[in-house]
């Protein structure tokens with residue numbers, strides 16, 4: 001039996017989740033999966049509670065909470081990350097098309113859309 005601890009972990013509000021699936025790929029550890037049309041953390045040990053998925057959710061269905069959960073399992077997460085790297089598709093900046101292999105990308109929300117913007121284009125986005 002796994003020992004549990006109080007820690008930060010992702011929570012889905014199923015009333016707000018539309019099942020769009022945008023949150024699945026930003027989760028490098030594969031902690032979020034779609035179950036019956038709703039995003040769920042079904043393996044708590046893969047969720048590190050970093051919250052990268054929150055920024056891409058168009059409805060605000062994802063939040064972080066402190067609750068009792070099994071500890072984050074680094075080894076299990078690394079195995080999933082290595083497996084996912086085999087099907088890795090770099091994301092691109094919606095403004096200039098630069099990919100994440102060449103410049104860091106950040107998630108942004110704009111006019112109801114979730115997009116990626118590179119750190120070179122971000123200042124223009126902020127200051128015009």
Ligand code: SF4
Nearest residue numbers: 017018020021023057
């Ligand atoms: S991004 Fe938000 S609305 Fe879309 S599946 Fe994930 S939790 Fe649901």
